[in-house]
Amino acid sequence: MDENPASQWTSAAQQAPQDAKFFWTGGPVEVAADTWFASLGSGVTAFATRGGLVLVDTGARLFAGGIADRIRTRTDLPVHTAIYTHGHIDHAFGLESFLVEGQGAPQVVAQERMAERFARYERSPRHNATVNSRQFGGREDDPTFQGEELRFGFPTYEPTRSYQHSLELDVGGTAFELHACRGETDDHTWIYCPERRVLCTGDLIIWGVPNAGNPQKAQRYPWDWAAGLRAMAETGAASLCPGHGGPVVNDPRLVRRILQDTAAFLEEVVERTLAVLEDGSPPHVDVVRRVELPRSEAPWLQPVYDEAEFIVRNVIRYYGGWWSGRPSELKPAPRADVAAELAALSGGPGRLLDRAVELAPRNMALACHLADYALEAAPDNPVIAEGVAALYTDRGARESSLMATNLYRSAAAGALSRLPSA
Known part of the structure; x- marks a missing residue:
């Protein structure tokens, strides 16, 4: 993995202070002809086509109106299709804010496992509200995460079309390639528009250490995540629109580097963790302490949201079960x-x-x-x-x-x- 950060930045987002990367708010940034990216809490990419507007993600209900206002300074096209990169509430719950008056319901496309995710949310709403109160509010009862605008469950506009591995869409003569990739979630999609050379990664890129180890959330898949990033790097994308943070605009070398660096980081965490597990399967806490965590000076791999130690624990959870390995903790x-x-x-x-x-x-x-x-x-x-x-x-x-x-x-x-x- 290349340890030296890129020295040249090609967009306003990349000139922001390092600690503002993940939390970048701005746009609309024109990432290609008739294509704009805006972010408030999370990112949305809008493609104007002859058939109407194609949205990649739609934000959270709480913030979608602000993102839509930004996008609507550039286009008033009705929404033809929305593609959800995954089912988290900051990506798949804000579509209504983007619809223009009088338009019909748009096509909504997602990976097939998304329905299972929404069903899980419906069964555990209080648990999810508490988890996110801790994660984002720093307390168990933050009222922001107890209200309707950030309620888990089914979005207002559920997917109308699903796919398993890959899907090609044509909207008004513009092609979109959709690829499933287990990573932060098991229902994740990344999207490439070859005509405009725009790559939409969802949360597979977030301007920070990948969210592959979240202590309170469901299993993550860093090995599949890394493979997906390497596939993205082979597309030749010139612009990258992330799930969080600012876009990379018309810089294919930087796009490729970010994707490859992040893949290598995840691969190293996985391989180093498995090497320690293979050395006699010690108690889990000892595995964590023995893994040499990879580090990078690259601004896209800083621990601003998740961190490498948590990813190690997630690898252990997948390969090692729930027992810590301490005999007293089997039935404590x-x-x-x-x-x-x-x-x-x-x-x-x-x-x-x-x-x-x-x-x-x-x-x-x-x-x-x-x-x-x-x-x-x-x-x-x-x-x-x-x-x-x-x-x-x-x-x-x-x-x-x-x-x-x-x-x-x-x-x-x-x-x-x-x-x-x-």
């Missing part, structure tokens, strides 16, 4: 019982917390283990709750990935929620 005692026993052995929950605070400057990970046990042994003690919250607030501030930052912030908020005034 209740955590509260373990916490009470450790507190008794150490002189009480307060002593556990004191030791955690003492350890924090030199070993924050170990300190947090002790803090957890202190809180679980004395869940109603406000002094311990405040101390634990302070530790997790500090730990969250030290992290680079949004996932780790917000999960630690959520832990701090959860500890404080035990206080009488909370």
Whole structure:
């Protein structure tokens, strides 16, 4: 993997500060003739054709209106076809905002597994709302993720046409090639328009370490993801429209490099993890510690959202099952019982917390283990709750990935929620 980032940028998005890549908001950027990209929360690509507008993704209900307003400064064509790259709510739930008055329902195309995803969402709405409250809000009850606009379930416009492996579409004489690729999800599609040399990757590219290890979400597939990226690199695409962040415009060398670098990163994580698993299948925590994580200076491979350690854990989950490998954890005692026993052995929950605070400057990970046990042994003690919250607030501030930052912030908020005034 090439360790040196590209020195020349070819679009306004690429001139943004490094930490703004994943969160880039802007557009419409003309990525090819009659083709525009805009992003607010996630990206949407609009292709004007003689048959009408083709949209790749439609944003979330919460943000789709803002994206549509941007796109509509360039075209007033009715939407002929919407292609969902995958079924996440920030990509497949905002189509109604793009429709023009009086137009009929558009064709909606997606990979065939998307229906199963929406059915899962319908069965676990409260769970999903809590998970996303933690991940994006840094607390378990963020009201933004409890409301209708970010509700999981079936989108207003469900797919009307599905495919399994690949599909060729023609809309008004413009061809679109759709390819299934398990990656962040099992229902993912990437799209290439050969006439305009525009590649739409969905979340297979997000201007950061790939979201292949999300701690709270379903299985990811980094090996298939890497193969898909290498197939994309062979298209000869000149412009790249990602799931998050800004586009690459008319720079085929940079497009190819981003795709190949990201593929190599994922391949290295997978191969290094399997090598340790093959060395006697040690307990999972030991596998994680023994894997040498790949690193890159490239701006498209920074841990701003997900991170390599989490990808290792996802590889282990796929190949190694749910058991950690520790015999005591096969059928473990209740955590509260373990916490009470450790507190008794150490002189009480307060002593556990004191030791955690003492350890924090030199070993924050170990300190947090002790803090957890202190809180679980004395869940109603406000002094311990405040101390634990302070530790997790500090730990969250030290992290680079949004996932780790917000999960630690959520832990701090959860500890404080035990206080009488909370």
